[in-house]
Amino acid sequence: MPKKKMKGKPLRINKYILLSLVFVLLDLFSKLPYFNLVLSFWVVILVLWTISFVVFNLEYWTSYIFSLFLLILIFISVLFKREIAAEEAGNVIFYLMLLGFMDGFFSYVKTIKSKRKK
């Protein structure tokens, strides 16, 4: 008898657990020598966001909404001459925009392919 595919809530919980585990692991690694050269706070956040994006199948515009919030953070940082904070937030926005854009672009490319098939 074929196994029934798991749907809905139980799977969601697994995803949350997975995400938490990844967070804990990354956090641990970020404290180890040499790994801490690569895994900064923002990198951990970006890795988590990327995983969430894939796991929860988020819409591309969610990255842009997040970016808009970060823009406000940059604005405040620039006002108070916190250039480093502004720079780091800008880097994250770049990544989020790229992520959202790639998602949007690949969706668009798929539509082109389907047109050709028609």
Added chain:
Amino acid sequence: MHGTIYRKSIGVRNFLKLNFKYWELLFLFILSLTPLLWFKDGSVVLGHDSGFRLNPLNYWQSLYYSWNPISNFGAVWAQFKGFLVTQFPETLFTALTGSLSIGERITFIFWFLVLMVSMYVFVSGFFNERKYWFIRIFTSVFYAFNFFLLQGWFIAERAKFSLFAALPLGVLIIFKTLTKEYSLLKGVILFSFLTFFLNGGGSLPLYGGLILAFGITFLYLTLLNFKENGRKEIFFSLKTFFSFIFSAFLINAYWIIPQAYLVLKSYGSALSSVGGLSGVISWEDVISKYATFANLFRLQGIPDWYNNPNHVYSNLYLSNPFLIALSFLPITAVLLGFIFHRSHKDERVNKLYFLVFFLFFMGLVFASGSHPPLGLIYILFIKYIPGFAVFRSAFFKFGPLVWFSVIFLTGYSLNLIFNKFTKNKILYTILAFSAIFIILFYHSPFFNGNFFVWNKPFSTMVKIPHYVSAMSAHIDSKTSPTSRILLLPGVDTISNADSYNWGYWSLDPLPELSTERSIIARTSGSFGISDRISKAIENNNENLFTYLTGVFGINKILWRNDLLFSSKITSKEYKTLYKNFTSFKEVTLEKKIGEWELYSIKSPNFNPVVYAVSSASGENLTQDEIIGDLSNTDQSTEVSLPSGNLGINLNPVINKKTYKAECILCQDSFNGVEQTQLLQYIPPARFLPDSLVYPFIKLREYLSLKLDGNDQDKIVDSYLKFANQRLSELYGLTHRLNLSNNQVISDAIIKYEFEISSALGKAGTTNDNGLYIKILPVLKLDKQYITSQYIKGRLDNGSYNDLVSFVAKKINEVDHRSWVTLSANDLKYEFSLDEDGNYSISLSNQSLEPRTINLDGEKVPDSNNIPMKAGIHRLELIFDENPNEVLDYGQNLNRVISLHNNDAITFGIKDFKASYTYSVSFDYKLLDGKPSLFTIYQTPKDNQNQKFGNLSKTLYVDYNNNWNSFYYVFTPYPNLENVSLQISLLGEAGDKSVFETRDFKVQRVNIPDVSITQKLSVPNMVAPVVSFEKTNPTNYNVRISNATKKFILVLNEGFDNGWRAKINNDDVSNSNHFLVNGFANGWIIDKKGNFDVSIEYWPQDLVNPSIAISILSIVSMFIVYIKCLKRR
């Protein structure tokens, strides 16, 4: 009546509806008149890097030639052919109006309009309907009114504007061709014309953004076409790509071919002139410092904006909360636009939308240059893609991509947002006009023209005094076309710029921009001649003055009374110079107009542009040394040739050979580096000896040594690099482990000592002095590092003392083994001879006779006819000690001095003369507190408040309560006749510095030039009679009469391999072409009788065929295009 009015109103409305684009263009045209606000009664843009000339027509004509004789002794001019098109508008407008001021105004309007229209055409290509008027207008306005362009407007960078305008048009043409909206033929023709008219002056580095944008467009559309229609699209794209490249090449052949020759010839030397790849990357770090994504999103990050209190408007934009908020509007609109974006009914728009996003991301990556987090990509491109280094200053090269994409996306997104929130046309119109108004308001500096004043009182918008034009006209009409004019006083010794009290400032001397004669000024290509002649005048040495002006063919002096340097020095500071040269009997006043005076020099031994000589001396010297040594030759009959240089055997024509002895470390001494810079020299190691990956580090070092082979120089370099690495590992270990766990630390110290000993061992086996000279400063730097806070206190006392004494011992060892100057009274020289023979030693440029001369350890009784073997020799000059000329103003010598914050003690120099060289030496010991700062500064006689720093150095202390030594050879700035030596403490409140000094000495230094000369049998040569005619800057027809024996023909223009001599159309062998007098061209001519010689600059031969290719391409494309139109 009412009916008529109604009908008329309907008519007007219809007219407006049908002709909406005319109205839009009219609106853009009105905005393009903005530059009229900048020009005030008769002012013009001139100076800095603007490239404007007083006579644009003459300059435009000079672009045809590949050699420009105006700048010093001439310069290659092949790289500027592209400006024949880019600078054509200003030439045309000035010629038509007969006024430079009006011509410039029209030129500025023209470029403003070109920028707006280019974006307008691009957007219209996709949004052609009337309802999209906002996108068209908004993007066009924003594309011309932005800060990226404003920082170019102060010098009206036409080349930049040209490519900025070409960007949207090029993307449009590629897009429409690849999507088959244009036929391939139409695409090719339009693309060719685009690259012809908007060519960026043929300045290849500026093409970075364009190449990237066009490349991405090609790849992107090929990918989409492939998805839609399969493999055939790849072939179509390739065909399109090569057709575009080929046709663009043909139509631009007139500048590409001459420039290609130059690029192939000089890319390597151009790269070395900016410090090689590492220099490019270091420069990039400076330019990209503020190119963060956060700044680029807001269309900021322009390097001159930051930490620049003199910037006219940037500080307002960096501090005003309202303006900061406005800077976020475009990127916010872009983000919102993406959120609201839904598939457009026009498929082209969807494609375009994603394409522009691609351009945006790639633009961000490249415009941020070497800035993290993605700076590594740019650095990798620089390092590993040959030729990519031409795109240095990434922000300026790739910035246009960011600006273009953000501007388009903002316009598109705002249209989406406005439509999303209102269907009301009136409200939409209000919002649309508000957006356009905000753009204009935000860029308000465009409307006042203050930005031309870039460093008060210097501005690029100047009102040219009448005497400048009048004197230039006099020079052009009354002096010979081959005249050479020396500018006095010379250009600013500190900035190398020519600047005037009426606002002009530029690295291009003004007379170069206003006359057609050769201008000799202290800029690159002058071989220091201007300085040498100035020094001869200052020393009232009339013979040397007439000799040098004669050799270099200088027959005029242009004296300017209106100079004002950025150091606030004016022409008045050069009274001695003026008094001396005007009293020389060979110098007479020819013309005085306003503040400018033109003098004629009647030198008895004046060399014309072409002449012949019958004897030559061979100099085994550098180009600079030959020029410095010229006073030893009688230039009327003899020239100096670089024997052993250029691979030419000149022995048959030279009567003596000269070698230069090098004074080893005479001017140089290690006085430590600033504490803050120590970590730049020895940065902390990433991987320490107990790391898992450390074996790879050792493997890499092992392989590196293998690669060095038997090259001792490289091996020593490697060992010194490894020693540096070991010290940085020691730093890492001492900052991580407990001192009790010190086995790893001991190992690291042993490894460091091993590397240093290995380097010294290699130097010992070859006994090469050059290797010791290389090791010595490294050891001294290591000592400073070890005794600094970074290592001291982190090691146990035993290890620390052992390490310090090891380094001190090695320094002592090198001092004894090497041949270096340790005192100004005991100068050590070294020289190398090619062959055995009898030589004479002569000293020049000396103010004191040495007490003793030792050669290879033995005293020299007579400096003539000394037998010497081929190979390396060592010479020592021992002088009686010069008197100590220090002035102790505060009785500070030989006592304990306590300085608190901002305290200073000052010394002076007895009978100080700016033309002398001094050594400053003293010992010092820090007893308590922080190290102090040693400063030397000079002031003009009339203005004691105007200080010019010559040296500012924190006194390095080894913190072991030892005496430290300071030694510095101080060459004063000329014309600043007061000097102060100061020891001060610049710290925070509560800081102090308690120290003691001893043996404080300031002595005049005398470092003679030493030449070793070998006499050879006199060659049999006779100089014939020479007459010549200059037909153009690249061609001389020379008539030789009564040649009885062989002779040397000299072209007194700057040496370049491109110069060729032809006798009856046969080239004089190129191996006969050599450097004469350190700067000019010479050929040995072995033909008798009367004959003609043609001297030509051969790269000019490329110009006519290249222009012919371009003209043929233009005509043929034009004909084909007309035919296509007719067929349609």
